[in-house]
Amino acid sequence: xxxxxxxxxxxxxxxxxxxxxxxxxxxxxxxxxxxxxxxxxxxxxxxxxxxxxxxxxxxxxxxxxxxxxxxxxxxxxxxxxxxxxxxxxxxxxxxxxxxxxxxxxxxxxxxxxxxxxxxxxxxxxxxxxxxxxxxxxxxxxxxxxxxxxxxxxxxx
Amino acid sequence: xxxxxxxxxxxxxxxxxxxxxxxxxxxxxxxxxxxxxxxxxxxxxxxxxxxxxxxxxxxxxxxxxxxxxxxxxxxxxxxxxxxxxxxxxxxxxxxxxxxxxxx
Numbered sequence: 001x002x003x004x005x006x007x008x009x010x011x012x013x014x015x016x017x018x019x020x021x022x023x024x025x026x027x028x029x030x031x032x033x034x035x036x037x038x039x040x041x042x043x044x045x046x047x048x049x050x051x052x053x054x055x056x057x058x059x060x061x062x063x064x065x066x067x068x069x070x071x072x073x074x075x076x077x078x079x080x081x082x083x084x085x086x087x088x089x090x091x092x093x094x095x096x097x098x099x100x101x102x103x104x105x106x107x108x109x110x111x112x113x114x115x116x117x118x119x120x121x122x123x124x125x126x127x128x129x130x131x132x133x134x135x136x137x138x139x140x141x142x143x144x145x146x147x148x149x150x151x152x153x154x155x156x
Numbered sequence: 157x158x159x160x161x162x163x164x165x166x167x168x169x170x171x172x173x174x175x176x177x178x179x180x181x182x183x184x185x186x187x188x189x190x191x192x193x194x195x196x197x198x199x200x201x202x203x204x205x206x207x208x209x210x211x212x213x214x215x216x217x218x219x220x221x222x223x224x225x226x227x228x229x230x231x232x233x234x235x236x237x238x239x240x241x242x243x244x245x246x247x248x249x250x251x252x253x254x255x256x257x258x259x
Contacts, residue, residue, distance in 0.1 A: 037201045042218040078222045097220055101186055105220035114212050114231040115171065121222040123184070 041104050047131070050096055050103040055140075056133055062087065062141035067132045069147055073124060076149035082119035083132040085141075090116035092135045099128035124149045163256035165240050172234035172258055174205060174213075176227045176242055184219040200225060200244045207231065207240045234258050 041053035051057060068082035083093050093116060094107040105122045116134070124130075127148045134141045159179035166173050178200065185197025197219055204214040212231040234240065236258055243253040 037216050042216070080226075082228075100220050101184070102218055102220070104218050106215060106217045108213065108215045108229075109211075111211055111213070113210075113233055114229060117230060118213075118215075119226070119228040121226045123182075123220045123222050125186075 038104075038107070041107075042102060044103055045101065047096060047098045047103045051133070054094060054104070054107070054133065056135070056142075059133065059140045059142040062134070062143055065132050065134050065141060065143040067130070067143055067145050068119070069130060069145055071146075072148045072150065074150050076124040076126070078121050079124050079147060079149075080119065080121050081130060081132075083117065083134075085116040085132075085134045085136070087116075087134055087136040087141055089137040090134055091137075093118055094133040094135075095120070095122060096131040096133060097122065097124055097128050098131065100125050158250065158252055161242055161244075161252065161254040163240070163242055163254055165234070165256050165258040167234055167236045167258050171230045171232050172207075172240075173230050174228065174240065176205075176225075178203075178225045178227075178244060178252075180223070180225060180244070180246065182219065182221055182223045182225060186219075198246060198248060200246045202245045203227065203242070204244075205229075205240055205242045207234050207238065212240070 038053060041050055044050035044053050064086040066084040073079040081095055085093060090110055092107060092109050095105045096103045097105055106120060108118045110116050124147060129144045129146050131142055131144045162177040164175045180200050181198055183195055183198040187195045189195050199219045200217050202216055205212050213229050238258050239255050240258065241253055241255045243251060245251040
């Protein structure tokens with residue numbers, strides 16, 4: 001199965017190969033995403049670089065993405081975030097946290113037959129805007145919400 | 157070896173609701189230990205869930221996913237008694253696969 005092969009590649013120096021290819025500019029971030037862990041995007045230190053590395057340089061603000069998250073998170077180490085996309089043809093859903101040391105938290109691929117809705121728990125270093133980025137039919141859509149943190153999730 | 161995942165899959169109204177709780181430190185690499193040395197990053201990078209050989213969700217994660225990660229999603233088509241498999245791989249190449257029966 002392909003997944004096994006992918007894992008084997010990952011374990012066997014796939015990450016360093018990826019870094020090499022990315023450095024050489026061989027891999028385009030947006031096409032590399034589906035195949036392998038997007039190191040450039042996940043290591044991006046700010047929101048713009050993370051969006052760019054995901055191939056989402058231009059984005060459309062959308063009211064068809066519903067983010068479920070608390071307005072105030074007492075503990076930044078465990079913040080529940082849910083995202084539902086009502087945009088037809090949703091292919092992936094990403095969660096980004098503007099003020100974290102690295103902005104991109106997660107990127108979910110949504111195969112056909114799977115509802116474009118995911119819930120998880122993230123860490124927030126401090127009060128920050130949290131973005132949900134949806135890729136649908138080659139376009140990127142985004143919504144954001146500020147989550148206030150009273151105890152940081154990182155560096156504690 | 158890490159502890160097993162807790163996976164709950166429930167079929168309802170033609171879709172299966174899947175809730176997964178993984179056991180993992182999800183160390184960010186930002187923190188320092190008592191001696192002031194940085195604690196190396198150790199976190200799950202890839203997660204995938206399969207049903208009948210079909211990937212029903214795959215995810216790439218960074219360090220901002222909370223410790224002992226939780227994940228919930230829904231997919232169509234699964235029936236009671238069928239099985240789903242969930243696998244993760246972390247940045248050190250450790251991996252784990254667990255299976256659950258749909259209720």
